[in-house]
Amino acid sequence: MFDVVPLGxxxxxxxxxxxLAGTIVRREGRSVLFDCGEGSQLQLVRGNLTRGRLDAICITHLHGDHVYGLPGLLSTLSxxxxxxxxxxxxxxGLEAVIEAMPGLRRDRFRFPVSFVALEDGFEHxxxxxDEHVTIEARPIExxxxxxxFRYQEKERPGSIDGEAARxxxxxxxxxxxxLKRGETVDLEGGGTLAPDGLVGPPKPGGSFAYVLDTMPCDGGRALAKDADLVMHEATFTDEHAARAxxxxxxxxxxxxxxxxxxxxxxxxxTHFSARYDDPAPLVEEAREVFPGTEAAVELQRYDVRR
Known part of the structure; x- marks a missing residue:
């Protein structure tokens, strides 16, 4: 199990x-941050989410409400x-934005930083x-x-029939x-034992799709395919479809x-327009199409189970 905690x-x-936009995903003492709008690090502190190892930060685009909190967070980490x-x-261009800030050139960080640049025109x-998780990116509109982005746990070995193995x-x-890794083992009394018939099929990992800011698009649908949890922007109701x-x-x-x-x-x-004091109308509209819909609540934990 891992969990997803909206910051903004x-x-x-x-x-x-x-x-403003920011969401942290936590798994077994390690975490990944998706977007880092202004105030994100304060939300991390308020939610007692600063413990554990932050391995990666994924930024969707260079609008301020998704990135202005990043320089401050990097400074704090240093x-x-x-x-x-x-x-x-x-x-x-994100690396150049960061390095333009005083004190945030890569050679001044106290820790190794690597930038992965997504070029306009990339497809997937x-x-x-790492050993447990992959993150994939796709363009959205x-x-x-x-x-x-899609955060995907890797498959885990299947269950072993302990009684049969003994x-x-x-x-x-x-x-x-x-045996669970699919290897043949040597037995104490001589001979070998293969995992065939003793170990079940691999177990799929949990998945989380982070899809904002965007219009409906093929990239968003691909990221969300069969996902256990999708976080998708919903800035407006249908009344303002033209504005959207x-x-x-x-x-x-x-x-x-x-x-x-x-x-x-x-x-x-998520990503609600300020014109909606209460997201209930957005949830009501979405549930007419997809009943399993909720409005994201800041600093609430959403478990994603395998």
Whole structure:
């Protein structure tokens, strides 16, 4: 299991009750941050989300409400004498934006920083992976170059039939582990044992799609395909569909159509226009299409189970 915690659910302009775009995904003491609008690091502190290792930051595009918090966060990480590497993924030009800030040139960081630049015209790219997780990026449709992301756990070994393995002569923990990895093991009494018939099929990992800012598009649907949880922008209701099209955003109904067409399991709406004091009308509209819809709540934990 991993969890998803929204830091900000507002769009463009912060309000008394909403911060700007940012969402953190946490898994077994390690985390990835998606977007870093102004105030994101304060939300991390308020939510007691600063413990653990931040491995990567994924920035969708270079509009201020998604990136203005990044220089401050990087400065804080340096002041805290962080020493493990950080990967920053975002549009080409993001590195130049960061290095233009006083004190944030790469050679002044106290920790290794690597930038992964997404070029205009890319189609699909794996931008980060470790032994447990991969993150892929795809282009989505906004007024400027923009990318969405999918956080995907890797498959885990299938379950082993412990009783059958013992009956076959398995006595050591390392033998169980090797069988689960698909390896043949040597038995204490002589002979070998293969995993065939003892280990079940691999178990799929959980998945989370982060799709904002965008109009409905093929890239968003591909990121959301069969996802356990999709966070999709829903800046307006259908009443303002023309405005949504004009500024490159989605209505709540359109977000729900993306989730439905992609076969997603759950939908979190976010990036609400300040004209909506309460997101209930957006949720109501989306549920007409996709019943498994909620409005994202800042600093609330959303579990994603395998």
């Amino acid at each position: 659910v507002g769009s463009a302009i912060p309000t008394r009750d909403r911060h 002041l805290l004498e962080r020493d493990h590497p950080l990967t920053i993924i975002g549009p080409a 790219e794996t931008v980060y992976q 906004h007024r400027v170059f923009c990318a969405g 009956d076959a002569g398995v006595t050591e923990g390392w033998q169980y582990d090797a 099209l004009e500024v490159g955003h989605s209505t709540a109904r359109q977000a729900a159509e993306v989730a439905r067409d992609a076969g997603a399991k759950r939908l979190l709406l």
